Amino acid sequence: xxxxxxxxxxxxxxxxxxxxxxxxxxxxxxxxxxxxxxxxxxxxxxxxxxxxxxxxxxxxxxxxxxxxxxxxxxxxxxxxxxxxxxxxxxxxxxxxxxxxxxxxxxxxxxxxxxxxxxxxxxxxxxxxxxxxxxxxxxxxxxxxxxxxxxxxxxxxxxxxxxxxxxxxxxxx
Amino acid sequence: xxxxxxxxxxxxxxxxxxxxxxxxxxxxxxxxxxxxxxxxxxxxxxxxxxxxxxxxxxxxxxxxxxxxxxxxxxxxxxxxxxxxxxxxxxxxxxxxxxxxxxxxxxxxxxxxxxxxxxxxxxxxxxxxxxxxxxxxxxxxxxxxxxxxxxxxxxxxxxxxxxxxxxxxxxxxxxxxxxxxxxxxxxxxxxxxxxxxxxxxxxxxxxxxxxx
Numbered sequence: 001x002x003x004x005x006x007x008x009x010x011x012x013x014x015x016x017x018x019x020x021x022x023x024x025x026x027x028x029x030x031x032x033x034x035x036x037x038x039x040x041x042x043x044x045x046x047x048x049x050x051x052x053x054x055x056x057x058x059x060x061x062x063x064x065x066x067x068x069x070x071x072x073x074x075x076x077x078x079x080x081x082x083x084x085x086x087x088x089x090x091x092x093x094x095x096x097x098x099x100x101x102x103x104x105x106x107x108x109x110x111x112x113x114x115x116x117x118x119x120x121x122x123x124x125x126x127x128x129x130x131x132x133x134x135x136x137x138x139x140x141x142x143x144x145x146x147x148x149x150x151x152x153x154x155x156x157x158x159x160x161x162x163x164x165x166x167x168x169x170x171x172x
Numbered sequence: 173x174x175x176x177x178x179x180x181x182x183x184x185x186x187x188x189x190x191x192x193x194x195x196x197x198x199x200x201x202x203x204x205x206x207x208x209x210x211x212x213x214x215x216x217x218x219x220x221x222x223x224x225x226x227x228x229x230x231x232x233x234x235x236x237x238x239x240x241x242x243x244x245x246x247x248x249x250x251x252x253x254x255x256x257x258x259x260x261x262x263x264x265x266x267x268x269x270x271x272x273x274x275x276x277x278x279x280x281x282x283x284x285x286x287x288x289x290x291x292x293x294x295x296x297x298x299x300x301x302x303x304x305x306x307x308x309x310x311x312x313x314x315x316x317x318x319x320x321x322x323x324x325x326x327x328x329x330x331x332x333x334x335x336x337x338x339x340x341x342x343x344x345x346x347x348x349x350x351x352x353x354x355x356x357x358x359x360x361x362x363x364x365x366x367x368x369x370x371x372x373x374x375x376x377x378x379x380x381x382x383x
Binding site: 043044045052055059115117120121122123125128132133134135136137138139140141144145146147148149150151154155158159166168169171 | 173174179181184190191192199202203204205206208210212213215216217218219221222223224225228231232233234235237247248301303304
């Protein structure tokens with residue numbers, strides 16, 4: 001007497017539900033990583049409320065994503081053994097997506113676009129080739145004066161400096 | 173801006189921390205000027221200049237950057253019927269009153285524009301280079317004089333300012349260089365060179381100087 005094939009296929013189709021859930025969960029982790037990057041993208045108006053939410057997520061999503069990515073990966077590996085090819089073709093991207101989300105949360109692409117000057121060097125004014133008509137940001141403290149040319153500042157945007165003992169940040 | 177020590181986010185224009193552990197903190201604004209290099213060099217012959225980083229020199233802004241940026245669209249807009257979004261203005265706050273002074277008005281009234289803002293008599297002065305601008309309070313030694321430009325020949329400056337009460341001569345640094353007031357200096361008022369749309373965003377109740 002042969003055992004009907006049904007139980008096996010039923011078992012398979014039951015397995016597809018947790019796999020599908022896992023896949024959707026991986027998409028949710030991607031959304032969690034992408035949300036702040038989407039909101040603060042340049043050349044777009046950011047309302048104060050949306051910006052506040054996005055920065056909150058940006059500052060808090062790393063440990064959560066690390067935990068979720070580990071959990072999803074472990075569950076995916078546990079399900080792998082009894083999964084059919086359809087399920088496996090969902091488990092692979094689920095793991096890939098969630099690991100990508102966790103890793104990308106440590107990288108802020110907009111910060112990569114900027115190159116702040118952390119340890120600035122300075123030249124005597126007669127040693128520069130700056131045009132007399134070029135504009136500079138000038139800061140004078142206690143008789144010491146510094147000029148930060150706008151054409152340099154327009155690229156670096158941020159210079160961390162110290163003038164007359166006072167730590168200052170110059171920004172444009 | 174984000175600081176590396178606490179990871180807090182700071183707003184560039186205001187210096188206020190808007191998110192993170194430092195939220196609510198406020199950086200102190202250090203007095204600063206936006207001057208032409210030639211003028212700054214003359215005022216501060218011993219000053220030093222930020223050295224270009226060789227790695228990035230090719231990426232620095234071109235000499236024509238100002239007219240290039242002026243063509244860029246803006247993501248927020250000033251109120252319709254006021255000024256063009258990218259009109260260059262000097263924003264001044266005095267006793268809580270904010271006012272935008274278009275660069276075009278300054279060049280038209282060069283070298284000095286007199287006004288009263290927040291009940292305080294002030295003046296905006298366009299430097300001898302025709303580009304640099306400084307703002308001063310006109311309250312000095314219990315008086316509130318009016319100033320006017322007086323052209324001078326054969327000097328490195330093209331003008332000197334004269335006050336109408338003592339006829340003393342004043343320079344672009346706001347200090348009297350001749351006459352009864354010699355040695356006295358006017359109080360500087362911070363001014364932000366900005367585009368109108370940006371200034372209005374941070375000062376929604378700002379007026380516009382129209383005279």
